[in-house]
Amino acid sequence: MHADLSLTVDGHHHTLTVDTRTTVLDALREHLAVTSPKKGCDHGQCGACTVLLDGRRTLSCLSLAVAHDGAEVTTADGLAPEGELHPVAQAFLDHDAFQCGYCTPGQICSAVGMLDEAAAGHPSVVTDDLAGPVTLDRAEIAERLSGNLCRCGAYAHIVDAVAEVGSEVAR
Amino acid sequence: MRPFAYERPDDAAGAVATVTADPDAVFLAGGTNLVDHLRLGLATPGTLVDVTGLTSTEITDLPDGSLRVGAGVRNADLAADERVRTRYPALAQALLAGASGQLRNMATTGGNLLQRTRCVYFQDLTTPCNKRAPGSGCSALDGWARHHAVLGATHEPAGVACVATHPSDMAVALVALDAQVRVLGTDGERTVPIGDLHRLPGDDPSRDTVLAHGELITAVDLPPSPIAAHSTYRKVRDRASYAFALVSVAAALDVADDGTIRDARVALGGVAHRPWRATATEQSLVGAPATEDTFRAAARAELVDARPVESPRGGTAFKLPLVTATLLATLRDLTARTAATTTREDPA
Structure with a gap:
């Protein structure tokens, strides 16, 4: 059908x-x-x-x-106009946040969506004060991106990359 | 995947009429569980009736102080709602403890309640499973049983045995919070207390809930409750995130100034075919002092009838001490918080 x-x-x-x-x-x-x-x-x-x-x-x-x-x-x-890189994609390059790259487009889309959610004040399960402001520390980033697996294990650098962009996002 | 027709009726009543009239039709909401089941060959409907946009996506205050959650509200939006975060924190925490950010953006309130067990044998068409293929047997009883039940399961006879658990975190919190589920059928709307929505396997493990084919969840009402503001959800799992519960506890406590427990709400996840209201625990707690001994006795009271799966390839006996430890940690935490609140509110 x-x-x-x-x-x-x-x-x-x-x-x-x-x-x-x-x-x-x-x-x-x-x-x-x-x-x-x-x-x-x-x-x-x-x-x-x-x-x-x-x-x-x-x-x-x-x-x-x-x-x-x-x-x-x-x-x-x-995510960005032709020929340009989105800040999250640039951060992935700057922090060497991938190895084979297969999971990377999903990681980047997930990070962009997650940063919007955090900017809107959405808590995560590791947020101490559910009603308080969101600070994107490493534990928060790891939890919020747990739906994206990386079998090369580039997680440490992925968190670095997202933390850099996240620090510039409204708290 | 079996070919299917896709329909989007004009309203919820039309969707109910369509599915009620066609035993081969099913509702589609967020699709996070159903689409996977279509691919696995576990669900083989002839028609998908999409209810997206047909039930409310709003969270509204009712005159009696209840909060009405439309069945179409996404899990992420429910967890982020200020009223839920402050008035029903266990619900926000349970939602946030479930699945991933992507899935919470997709999954709906109604769909979350109706998701099916993640028992590996239920999802594996090559193995016997009384829930999927009634009468074929239960592979978990002597198989890989880790996420399986310790309470309310059917161990025998073989033709109806089922030790599956309900996978929802949200539903465990809703049970502790005494939510009411609004259901639309061809005869109109009815209300089902959340604790009565899901079934134990009994002698028919193929049925997860008391809903008739074609009945549609339209909303979930959260009753006003001062104790709910002091609720919490604690989940234990094999990895820190994005995993189903081995054991979870949704609980709320009201502790008087002299340390006596005035009221308690406790529900357990990961232990039974339905989110488990721990009534024996609650009865044991109320009127007793909020102490370690009381908490231990309350855990024992609930587990007195527990029966773990004893499988040569790993059973669920480990869940008994895990339930006790998780319950104790949760009740300790709630008691400490209540004490802190009382101190803060002291005029002196």
């Missing part, structure tokens, strides 16, 4: 016809040749497929495309 839908991906509008079983991840990669989000586990356990869906970090492998008709998708590739 098929469905017609539209998606705006990294600022580009697309209309497509997909089998109802198609996930947002497969629509991006297989139908639109947008290969920045990666397929890791395809079960919602690794975070490699993370994109910003209508502005919020989301697992594209667990999202059915047909249920997101009209959505705006931002991948790591579309």
Whole structure:
């Protein structure tokens, strides 16, 4: 069974016809040749497929495309204008926050979404005072990014990279 | 994956009518559990009825002081709500202890309640499982049992045995907070106390809840409760984040100035087929002094009927001391906080 839908991906509008079983991840990669989000586990356990869906970090492998008709998708590739790097991507380069790079687009999208959540004052489970302000220390960053696995184990540098950008985000 | 039709009715009543009339249809909300089940071949519906946008995504104050949480409210938004953080901290903590940031942005209040067990055998189509394939047996009984039950499970007869646990953190907090679940059916709306929503396996482990096919959760009401503001959630797991609970405790205590426990709410996660209201613990606590001895006796009272899985490949006997230790730590913490609050509020 098929469905017609539209998606705006990294600022580009697309209309497509997909089998109802198609996930947002497969629509991006297989139908639109947008290969920045990666397929890791395809079960919602690794975070490699993370994109910003209508502005919020989301697992594209667990999202059915047909249920997101009209959505705006931002991948790591579309975070900054062509030829420029988003501050989080630049920080990943500066801090050597990856080895093989497969998880990196998901890590970057997740970090960008997380920084917005922290700026909005959202607590995490390691926030001492649930009603108080958020300070993005290393424990907070690790907890808030725990949905993104890195099998090369670049976590220490990922936290460094996000901490650098996080320190410039409104507390 | 079996092909399916996708429908998006105009309103919640239309969704209920569609699913009620079609045994092969299921509701789709955030999809975090269902889409995985479609891929695993565990769920094979002919039609997905998307209820996104059909139930409320608002959190509203009711005239009686309750807080109404629309079934479509995302877990992340519920945890971030100021009223939840200050009036029902155990709920905010439980939500934040569950899943990951991405999943909390997707998962809904209604869907969280209806997520299914993460028992590895339930999710593995090649193994016997009475919940997935009634009558086939329970592979966990002599298999890899670590996340399995110690309370309220069915160990025999073999054809109905089930030692699965309910995976939700949120639901454990809601049970301790006496939430009311609003459910829409073809005959109208009814209210189910959260403690009655989920079933024990009994002789039919295939059914997780008391809801009929086609009934839709539309909202969850949190009743006003002064004790809820002094609630907390503590979760023990195999890694520090992004893992299901081995054991969790949602609790609230009201301790009088003389140290007597006036009121208590306690629910346990990771121990049973449903979020477990620890009524024996509560009864044991109320009227007693808030001391270590009282807490130990309260833990013993709840575990007197416990029966762990004793599997050659790892059982759940380790959960008995873990429940006691987690409960003690939680009650100690709550008592210390109550004392601190009392001191601060002292006019002297």
